[in-house]
Amino acid sequence: MDENKGVAYLEPGKVEVQGIEFPKLSLGDRKCEHGVILKIVASNICGSDQHMVRGRTTAPAGLILGHEITGEVIECGRDVEFIKNGDIVSVPFNIACGRCRNCKEGKTGICLNVNPARPGAAYGYVDMGGWVGGQARYAMVPYADFNLLKFPDRDQAMAKICDLTLLSDIFPTGYHGALTAGVGPGSTVYIAGAGPVGLASAASCHLLGAAVVIVGDMIDDRLEQARSFGCEVVDLKKDASLGDMIAEVLGDPEVDCAVDCVGFEAHGHGCEAGVERPATVLNQTMEITRAGGGVGIPGLYVTEDPGAKDDAAKMGNLSIRIGLGWAKSLHFTTGQCPVMRYHRQLMMAILHDKVKIAQAVNATVISLEDAPQGYQDFDQGAAKKFVLDPHGMIAS
Numbered sequence: 296m297d298e299n300k301g302v303a304y305l306e307p308g309k310v311e312v313q314g315i316e317f318p319k320l321s322l323g324d325r326k327c328e329h330g331v332i333l334k335i336v337a338s339n340i341c342g343s344d345q346h347m348v349r350g351r352t353t354a355p356a357g358l359i360l361g362h363e364i365t366g367e368v369i370e371c372g373r374d375v376e377f378i379k380n381g382d383i384v385s386v387p388f389n390i391a392c393g394r395c396r397n398c399k400e401g402k403t404g405i406c407l408n409v410n411p412a413r414p415g416a417a418y419g420y421v422d423m424g425g426w427v428g429g430q431a432r433y434a435m436v437p438y439a440d441f442n443l444l445k446f447p448d449r450d451q452a453m454a455k456i457c458d459l460t461l462l463s464d465i466f467p468t469g470y471h472g473a474l475t476a477g478v479g480p481g482s483t484v485y486i487a488g489a490g491p492v493g494l495a496s497a498a499s500c501h502l503l504g505a506a507v508v509i510v511g512d513m514i515d516d517r518l519e520q521a522r523s524f525g526c527e528v529v530d531l532k533k534d535a536s537l538g539d540m541i542a543e544v545l546g547d548p549e550v551d552c553a554v555d556c557v558g559f560e561a562h563g564h565g566c567e568a569g570v571e572r573p574a575t576v577l578n579q580t581m582e583i584t585r586a587g588g589g590v591g592i593p594g595l596y597v598t599e600d601p602g603a604k605d606d607a608a609k610m611g612n613l614s615i616r617i618g619l620g621w622a623k624s625l626h627f628t629t630g631q632c633p634v635m636r637y638h639r640q641l642m643m644a645i646l647h648d649k650v651k652i653a654q655a656v657n658a659t660v661i662s663l664e665d666a667p668q669g670y671q672d673f674d675q676g677a678a679k680k681f682v683l684d685p686h687g688m689i690a691s
Contacts, residue, residue, distance in 0.1 A: 301359040301431035302666045307350025310667050318435035320372045328374040331439040333366030336688050337460035338429045340669050340681040342490050343595050351602040354421035361419040361430030362388035363463040375439050383452045384443040385462040386436055387634035390416040393441030404631030432685045444638050456689055457653040458645045466641050466652050468593045468632040469495030475628035476552035476591035480504035483550040487576045489517035491656045491680040493556035497526050498655040509544055516678035524655045534565035537579050551588050553580035558594030571604055574613040586623040656680040660689050
């Protein structure tokens with residue numbers, strides 16, 4: 296049997312590639328006949344992983360990371376009917392049973408049966424059910440017939456694998472943020488954050504027909520990446536109001552829709568650029584979104600943040616100007632993206648060349664062994680989406 300390895304979180308700022316147990320078709324003491332074993336083709340480093348690695352969650356030492364998984368099926372449980380050995384599949388980061396009330400309503404990000412602690416589960420993530428992560432050589436996926444998206448042609452899939460690997464999380468997540476904010480033909484949109492999710496959301500806005508997409512960030516390379524596929528940008532290091540910078544682009548200080556792709560580690564802008572201000576993005580998006588508009592919030596907010604600067608923020612309590620949002624009749628959409636709501640349609644957009652999502656987020660392939668360096672580079676603001684290639688299948 297081939298050796299398994301995975302990326303383990305050890306302590307704040309440190310991850311390590313370790314030998315780990317080969318996955319089994321089991322859930323604790325019982326067989327998991329509805330699951331499959333995957334040989335990982337690609338598994339990506341996510342900004343959500345960075346929150347854990349920075350020590351900003353209660354993640355335990357030894358947690359095997361990775362919730363963005365694309366793989367080849369090498370073993371199927373007895374009850375798997377429609378997925379076969381040899382299939383190349385995308386794995387939604389949300390684990391869903393397909394049987395509970397929420398799953399049947401399409402709310403797969405808050406499945407009621409896969410996490411005993413609370414609704415919703417994910418691979419390799421703190422408080423999300425204890426599922427082993429997929430930044431590894433092999434992984435187990437439960438409820439395979441329901442969860443997995445099979446690519447229709449193996450050769451075509453491998454030719455576009457750097458795009459298709461983004462279907463497990465950031466492409467649907469960015470799309471979800473844009474769609475729920477109300478982006479449509481002719482929209483003007485502000486995207487907060489030019490990390491991979493922000494860039495994926497900006498590309499999604501173009502796919503949805505937005506007229507102008509403005510991306511804000513403080514890292515020059517990320518702003519340049521946003522410019523590379525047709526976005527306008529605002530440099531948040533400048534000591535000017537966000538509304539004034541948007542007015543320089545649009546002639547108006549407001550947009551129709553805004554998307555928060557930053558989350559709870561947000562910093563102040565301008566002269567406060569180095570100061571953590573976790574409610575900054577939420578409050579600014581309310582200020583610059585027109586009355587009656589919407590704000591999508593795919594950026595992560597947590598119930599516990601041990602690294603926060605004050606006691607309220609440590610419990611997820613932020614000073615949000617909800618009165619402003621109410622007065623402007625804004626709508627807000629939060630929470631995990633229900634990946635299965637979008638991944639098949641977005642796969643078709645990729646396969647038929649309607650979007651170049653890997654190019655938009657600057658997908659960069661590295662080996663599994665180089666994952667620790669990838670985490671360091673990503674933490675320093677690299678304008679890249681790191682894609683792990685555990686078996687050299689992408690490189691070949």
